[in-house]
Amino acid sequence: MGIIQHSDAPSTAILPKVMGAASAACVEIGIFHPVDTVAKRLMSNTDNTRPIREVIFRNAVDLPALGKARSLFPGLQFAVYYKGFQR
Secondary structure, three states: OOOOOOOOOOOOOHHHHHHHHHHHHHHHHHHHHHHHHHHHHHHOOOOOOOOHHHHHHHHHOOOOHHHHHHHOOOOHHHHHHHHHHHO
């Protein structure tokens, strides 16, 4: 048995789909992007004598907390455009 669709069935609203996709993209960029950056930096580390803070934050190790947080978002503009076009 197939799904029966009636021509008088209400069409689905587009706004919930757009808002769902936009919120998913924001969460992915806000949470996954820095976690992925840290993972890649740890995997690409070849110098086992460097402190972990220097490996993760690289040149931002001496910056305040906001500067360190910003260092975890390299290529943020590209990520935003990519996720926007992907959705």
